[in-house]
Amino acid sequence: MSSIDLNGLSTEAGSHHDNLEKKSVREILEGINSEDKTVPLAVEKAIPQIESLVNRAAERMQQGGRLFYIGAGTSGRLGIVDASECPPTYGVPFDLVIGLIAGGDSAIRKAVENAEDDPDQAWKDMAQYHPGPLDTVIGIAASGRTPYVVGGLKAANENGLLTGCIVCNSGSPVAAGAQFPVEVVVGPEYVTGSTRMKSGTAQKLVLNMISTTLMIRLGKVRGNKMVDMQLSNEKLVERGVRMIMAETGVDYAQAKAGLLEHGSVRNAVDFYRGK
Incomplete structure (x- = not known):
């Protein structure tokens, strides 16, 4: 029996839309768009939580700390995308913001079977970077139940790191394991359970908010300009x-x-x- 209980998760609830295969292309597109419109409003409700996390992370990063993202599947890929864009956009070292995905780099393109089910692996993945008390770990998990993320946050807490999370269900184990949880409850997906959709959009929006605000607080923006961007093309x-x-x-x-x-x-x- 699986250790992951999906019962009661809003992200797993039945879609508000049905008989999708009978709809026209226009109807499908409009339905997806109608659901997507709800995401920024859900993010807006979480701004106080995001603010608390960013304030504490910024304090540490201003003292030389780093930011880690840990996640599996779509959540892990989104963390890697956000981390990888910080050096060219803001001219920061490649290891200031670090994205880690269950299953390693090969999982960026192709799912690695059972990788997300090991609660000890995230801390092992972080170990090569020698994490310390000035560092921040943000677990990303739409369900809020991914063992890779739950275990990673637990180990980070035990080792004195600051911990936060981005989840799309309320009252989850991931949120319970984070000192500064961010819960963006987006509700059922257009295709039932397809959390790469609204949940993924919500996670991307919050990641944009977190990393952009941190870079501004670190002095990497003047006025509204990316004055330290890499001149790579x-x-x-x-x-x-x-x-x-x-x-x-x-x-x-x-x-x-x-x-x-x-x-x-x-x-x-x-x-x-x-x-």
Whole structure:
């Protein structure tokens, strides 16, 4: 018998929509969209919880702490996406925000059987990074019952880390194991139990909020600009040039020369301002 009890989970409840195979494409699209519209409202209700988690995580990261995401399946992939976008967007080290998925990197593309059922594996996966008391661990699990996440948070608590979570059901074991839980209750999915849909959207929105706010608090944004972004392609170079022109009033040629010479929007702007 499975140790995961799905009874009573709102994310597993029957869809508000039925006979999907008999609907037209337009009807299906409109039905999905009608459900998706409810997600930002559910996230809005959780803002006080998100605020508490971000405030505590920011305190630690300002002292040199790191942020870990742990999850399985879609939840784990979303954590990895958010973590992987922090270095190019904000110029932070690749190991400042770390996403870990049950089953390892191969599970990013293909599900690894039973990987999420081991409650000890998340802490083992974190061990290579030598986690410490300034670090924060956020468990991501739509059901709130994933053993990989439950066990990871338990071990993190025992080792003095700050713990939070993003779940889409109320009163879950994952939330109970997190010092600062975030519960975004989105209700039944359009396709019953398909938590990659509304639940995944809610998790992505909350992850955006958490990492963006943390990066702003860490000084990686000026005004509303990504002044430390990596210049890894022509589009980003052009974006950087436009930022420098807007901030300093220099022409295109000067802005591009300054960006390429000084390596970041921040440094180029400071140069032209004589700092």
